Structure formats: structure tokens, C-alpha cells
Amino acid sequence: MRYLIIRTAALFIMLTAFLPASVFAGEMTFFTIFHVDKDQTYNCTFGLRDDAIPGYDPLDLPAPPAPPEEDLDGYLTMIEPPPYLPNRWYKDFRPVSNLTLDRVEYYPFHLVSSHIGELASISIATGAFNALPYEMWVQGPNGLYEEVPVPGSINFTITSSHMFFYWELRLDDQVATSEKTWAGVKSLYR
Secondary structure, eight states: OHHHHHHHHHHHHHHHTTSOTHHHHOEEEEEEEEEETTEEOOOEEEEEETTOOSSOOTTOEEOOOOOTTOSEEEEEOOSSOOTTSOSOEEEEEEEHHHHHHHSEEEEEEEEEESOTTSEEEEEEEEOSOOSOOEEEEEEOSTTOEEEOOSSEEEEEEOOSSEEEEEEEEEEOOTGGGOOOOHHHHHHHTO
């Protein structure tokens, strides 16, 4: 009996290693912010959660319109926003399955600024996190496309009053999302 319990427990542990990543993913949260001199934008939050759905859900937080006197504003936009809300967001969460299916997820981010010609930076940090291996890339104007270590930041010059950026979250491990059938797992131990 004791042998059967130990064998069952060992088999369960081995099987969990072959389950899809979304079973363990939980949440990946990133915080991003633009800095120009001593000014900074509102801290925007994006990422993946098991309980999120594609598009708008209760986890997403719309951003109000910028005040008229604001000379620095940053916000996220959704790729497929709801038609009844402005496409300005402080939070944008998507399901973990989005990333595990196609291995990449894009988060558009906008900077509106009157600081043309000045040096700025965009920084990123993590919040809640899981063990999925990933890479974070930033795409932007003037050919900007580079990997950013998290936490980290990159510098750029503001060349326009409205600049578009994309955070590109890439899943970095082929094994993490491989799905195994029960028959495939059993065949490993015959």
C-alpha cells in the first residue's frame, strides 16, 4: 500500500511537469512609466492573468482624458477596444492563454508630450509574477526595437508631440507550453 501511494505521488509530480503553462501561470504584471526631466506619466499596469478575458474586462482600468494644461501624458491602448469607451487605459490585462498559444503579446503605449527634442526614458518593472520564462522588447519611433531587462529602462529623444510604443512580451521557452497526452506520458515510463 505504501509503495502504491509513493508511486502515485511520484507519477502526479512527473505529470504536472507536462501540463500546459496556463495551469501554473497565474499572473504576470508589469508597470511602465515615461520620465522626462523631473516629470513622469501615470504608472500604467499591464500583463496576463488567468481570470482575464480578451478585450475589456473588470480588471482593465480606463484612463480619463488628460487635463488641458498637461504637457506629459502616457497611457495604454487596446488593440480591439470597446466602442463605448475612449481607447485610453491605465490597466490592460489579458488571459494567460493568449501568450501560451501564439507565444507573443503586444501592449500599445502612447506618449503625448510638449517636450520635443528632450531626452526621455521609459521604464518597466514587475509586480505579481510567475515562473514563465519570457523576454520583454520595446518597439518605438525612429527604429527603436530592443530587448529591455526587467526591471530596466531605455532612453530616447522625443521627436513628436504624440509617440507610439509597443511592449512586446515573448514567451521564451518551447517546453513551457508543450502539451503532452496521457498516453505520451505513460509511454515514457514503460
